[in-house]
Amino acid sequence: MNSPAYEIHPYSIETLRRLLAEKSGNSVDSVQKKIHCVYFNNYFNELSAKTIIVENSYVDRDFLEDYAAYYVRCFNPYKRFCSRLHFFNIPITKNKFDSMLNGRTKKKTYFKKFTESYLGFVVVKPLPETIIGRTCLKTYGSDNGRRFYPIIRCNEVNLFGLNLRVKSLAFQEQDKVVAACATSALWSTFQGTGMMFQHPILSPVEITKAACDHMPLETRAIPNQGLSGHLIAHAIRNVNLEPYLVKTLDHEILQANIYAYCKMGIPLLLGIKLVDLSKKDDNEIGYHAVAVTGYSLGLDAPTPIIGGFLTRSAQIDKIYVHDDQVGPFSRMGLEPGDILSTSYIGEDGNIGSVGAIPWIIFIPLYHKIRIPLESIRASVVDFDQWVEIFRDPGLINLSHRLVWDIHLTTINKFKKSVLDSDYTGIRDRRDILLSKMPRFLWRATAFCGQEPVLDLLFDATDIEHGSFLTKVIPYYPELVEVFKIIKSIPELAQRIKSGPAWRILENNCFS
Amino acid sequence: MKTDKDKIVKEIRRKVLSKSGKKKLEAARKVADETIKYIREAGRVDPEMLKQVFTI
Numbered sequence: 001m002n003s004p005a006y007e008i009h010p011y012s013i014e015t016l017r018r019l020l021a022e023k024s025g026n027s028v029d030s031v032q033k034k035i036h037c038v039y040f041n042n043y044f045n046e047l048s049a050k051t052i053i054v055e056n057s058y059v060d061r062d063f064l065e066d067y068a069a070y071y072v073r074c075f076n077p078y079k080r081f082c083s084r085l086h087f088f089n090i091p092i093t094k095n096k097f098d099s100m101l102n103g104r105t106k107k108k109t110y111f112k113k114f115t116e117s118y119l120g121f122v123v124v125k126p127l128p129e130t131i132i133g134r135t136c137l138k139t140y141g142s143d144n145g146r147r148f149y150p151i152i153r154c155n156e157v158n159l160f161g162l163n164l165r166v167k168s169l170a171f172q173e174q175d176k177v178v179a180a181c182a183t184s185a186l187w188s189t190f191q192g193t194g195m196m197f198q199h200p201i202l203s204p205v206e207i208t209k210a211a212c213d214h215m216p217l218e219t220r221a222i223p224n225q226g227l228s229g230h231l232i233a234h235a236i237r238n239v240n241l242e243p244y245l246v247k248t249l250d251h252e253i254l255q256a257n258i259y260a261y262c263k264m265g266i267p268l269l270l271g272i273k274l275v276d277l278s279k280k281d282d283n284e285i286g287y288h289a290v291a292v293t294g295y296s297l298g299l300d301a302p303t304p305i306i307g308g309f310l311t312r313s314a315q316i317d318k319i320y321v322h323d324d325q326v327g328p329f330s331r332m333g334l335e336p337g338d339i340l341s342t343s344y345i346g347e348d349g350n351i352g353s354v355g356a357i358p359w360i361i362f363i364p365l366y367h368k369i370r371i372p373l374e375s376i377r378a379s380v381v382d383f384d385q386w387v388e389i390f391r392d393p394g395l396i397n398l399s400h401r402l403v404w405d406i407h408l409t410t411i412n413k414f415k416k417s418v419l420d421s422d423y424t425g426i427r428d429r430r431d432i433l434l435s436k437m438p439r440f441l442w443r444a445t446a447f448c449g450q451e452p453v454l455d456l457l458f459d460a461t462d463i464e465h466g467s468f469l470t471k472v473i474p475y476y477p478e479l480v481e482v483f484k485i486i487k488s489i490p491e492l493a494q495r496i497k498s499g500p501a502w503r504i505l506e507n508n509c510f511s
Numbered sequence: 512m513k514t515d516k517d518k519i520v521k522e523i524r525r526k527v528l529s530k531s532g533k534k535k536l537e538a539a540r541k542v543a544d545e546t547i548k549y550i551r552e553a554g555r556v557d558p559e560m561l562k563q564v565f566t567i
Contacts, residue, residue, distance in 0.1 A: 180565070181565055181566070181567055225564070226566030227564065228562055228563060228564045229565075232565070246554040246556065247553070247557070248554070253554045257554070271563070274567060287563050287564065288566075305546060305549070306542065306545055309546055359563070360561075360563075377550045378550055378551060381546045381550060385539055385540070385542065385543035388539060389527060389535075389536055389539050390523070393527065394526075395519065395523060395527070482519065485516055485523070488516075489523060492527075499540075499544075
């Protein structure tokens with residue numbers, strides 16, 4: 001019997017579980033065991049979901065690629081059509097929806113209400129166990145500017161001719177056949193970088209094949225058992241991006257890199273080691289990969305690193321990741337001991353009893369982004385320490401130690417922020433907007449309390465051993481004036497020249 | 512903004528380039544060097560790490 005083109009159900013977690021089971025051809029019991037169901041329960045409650053519209057027989061491009069590469073040749077006749085579940089935060093009746101399709105509802109206000117109530121969709125794949133396909137769900141609210149999801153983009157959705165939109169980043173569960181965790185994390189990562197750097201967005205099977213293209217595994221690539229660091233890096237190169245790798249055993253390094261790159265909209269792939277904290281011995285579960293898609297600046301004050309250097313990134317208390325075993329934008333808390341909290345269930349049966357040790361991050365960069373964060377931070381740390389040397393005895397009149405906001409940006413984003421800024425301390429606003437600048441910039445803004453003191457703009461496309469400071473924007477001219485005097489004292493000038501702060505202080509602004 | 516250069520130079524000599532000031536300066540420079548070393552080295556990837564297979 002053919003299923004109807006669509007179905008409408010009031011939302012409840014029981015209905016969602018039943019639909020996931022029914023549309024994928026699995027039992028409710030097996031679906032109920034998935035962590036995704038627990039996650040979706042909390043997520044849709046937070047988003048106040050009221051209605052599910054099921055789009056039966058939906059053709060999903062990614063699944064079709066996987067189907068053509070693997071499932072079509074199985075003896076078992078797997079279906080090639082998926083179902084798509086759409087979520088709304090208003091009650092919608094079949095009559096009302098029918099009348100919209102029939103053209104009987106002409107009221108623009110209802111269409112507006114309908115489109116505004118859209119929360120996103122979940123594609124259900126007709127496979128055993130691994131059923132969550134392409135998923136785009138609205139994010140949680142910002143919670144007074146604490147939560148940041150800089151990677152999300154507008155996804156256009158067409159439901160029987162009705163145009164809907166959801167701001168999200170696509171997520172999907174690994175199918176454990178053509179894709180393991182690393183492939184799923186890469187797939188989500190490429191959804192973000194593809195739009196930003198205009199590269200093709202590969203399907204999971206294409207990513208796995210690309211990763212193993214010239215670097216064959218000891219064992220077969222498909223069915224896929226996982227990707228090594230080498231293969232992940234190779235998959236990133238395959239879409240013409242450069243993989244930049246950072247060891248993240250230390251929370252400070254993790255925070256700094258996530259903040260610096262994610263703020264511009266670049267998702268990162270994070271490799272973690274899962275450990276069962278409910279077990280004392282032999283608690284290592286294995287290595288897993290997730291895509292970092294956001295962060296929470298939940299700490300009131302930054303935790304200082306050696307010597308008291310303060311950064312905005314050190315206020316990160318949680319990161320949001322697309323974890324294919326949990327769900328989109330799932331939360332990982334930064335816990336003491338350089339460990340991350342997770343939503344996994346340990347041997348004691350409790351959610352959250354599994355921790356994650358951040359191991360390595362893969363940063364997919366456009367080839368012209370050449371100067372790494374470390375070089376910028378080294379220059380800024382050195383400069384900051386010089387500021388402290390003169391601030392401490394009262395030679396620079398700043399009430400607090402500077403807090404640095406260091407992140408990658410583009411010329412367009414930077415100029416827009418200058419144009420939109422209502423901060424009166426920006427002198428020569430017009431000149432800044434008309435000046436020539438490279439496409440990619442490192443921006444280091446120093447704050448004293450809430451007030452900006454200085455903006456340092458570094459050319460991210462330059463040579464690392466060169467002088468890559470492009471522009472200094474002083475919001476607090478006294479700081480510049482004092483450094484001009486400091487530079488005129490030979491023994492201090494010579495001392496400054498021996499460190500990376502010279503890169504900043506040799507700028508014309510300080511002459 | 513105009514600053515009284517001579518006065519500031521004098522203050523710098525008294526507070527930063529005096530014997531006790533220099534001690535503080537040396538300590539501050541040492542801290543800066545340690546922080547820079549940490550920043551440059553803590554994130555450096557050991558090639559062995561790339562052999563790890565992400566399987567879960």
